[in-house]
Every structure is written in C-alpha cells, then in structure tokens.
Amino acid sequence: EPEVTQTPSHQVTQMGQEVILRCVPISNHLYFYWYRQILGQKVEFLVSFYNNEISEKSEIFDDQFSVERPDGSNFTLKIRSTKLEDSAMYFCASTTGLYGYTFGSGTRLTVV
C-alpha cells in the first residue's frame, strides 16, 4: 500500500536554527498538508498546498514557516528560526481529494 514518507523521524535543533522537515507524498496525490501535535495537545492544521501554491494556512503558520515542493516529489516544511514552542510532532498528509487522507509517521522536532 502506498505510503507518505517523512524524514527525519526525530530532529533536535537549537533555538534560533533553521530546520527543514521533509515529506514524500503519494505519487498521484494532488493535495498536501502539514499538521502538528504539541505533546498532550490536539493535532492542529498548519497549511495546505495545491497546484504549487498554498491554498490555506492557519494562524500558526506565520512568516517563520514556509512550504515548498521543489522537485515534484518532495514536500518540505521550513521553520526559519525555531522557538522552544515549535517542539512538536509534525505530520505530513496527502490526498487525491476522493478517498481520504494518508498521513506520514511524523517527525518529532525538539527545540533546545
């Protein structure tokens, strides 16, 4: 069964550093998403991406965040200057729009 692949599974970074979280969505999917889950809290929507542009973003997704689909297969989330409160599990998801969403296994980001 096709999978959404996320790398790395765990990343530790120092506050103020830039991080890039990587995702390879399912190849025939058209819509891509990033969600995050701070420990002990709800899973929250960050951003959706379609046709090479952001289609929707939440208030969490401020200027420190950006997304890119640089080569037609990878889908990345960049945090420019990480803060302690960015520590969370970040999930990538994709869908064709018809059959439901497939999530990756997540990247646990720890900012120290």
Next chain:
Amino acid sequence: AQSVTQLDSHVSVSEGTPVLLRCNYSSSYSPSLFWYVQHPNKGLQLLLKYTSAATLVKGINGFEAEFKKSETSFHLTKPSAHMSDAAEYFCVVSDGISGGYNKLIFGAGTRLAVHP
C-alpha cells in the same frame, strides 16, 4: 464552523469486552467524518470514513462507526477488544462543503487502554 468533541479522554476496557468511543460533531454542512488511530510513536492511521453514503461505516480491525444526524454523533465501536487496540483514537471532521480535500479538524483524542 466545524468541530468535534470526544466525550472521554480515557477509556479502559478488558480484553474481549466491547469498545465504545464517543464523538459528537458540529458542522454547517453535511460532514465528512473520520476516525484515526495513533499507536505509541507511530503516525496517524485511518480506521474508517463517513461521507454521506451508508450511515453504518465499517473500518479496519473490526471497528465500525454509526453516523446519527439527529444526535450529531459518530461513535466508534468494536465488539471485542484486543490488547493491540490500545492506542489514541481521534475523531475528525473535514472542514468545508466538499470534504474531499479540505483541512481536517481533530478532536482532542481518547486514549484506549485494554487490560488482560
């Protein structure tokens, strides 16, 4: 705006007994509803999905959910719990009319414990 409320933060059952995880939703549209499961240190796995077809939806691993519009509920059930069912379960609604690709809104989750 769409929202979901999971009525129990923790549910504990004995192996072999029925499971009931409760979810109420609020939606301005005919909603698309999902249940996802998250095992420890794992990603989110889709258990089942309701999108205005049959009101009783069967999912993987013996789980099913019934959409009840009059009660705005979408409770998840399983006749007989296994130890491997111990996990966090999320009730999720899709935001927007079409539901096919709109963002997902998650409930707070219910942690299911299964005892021998």
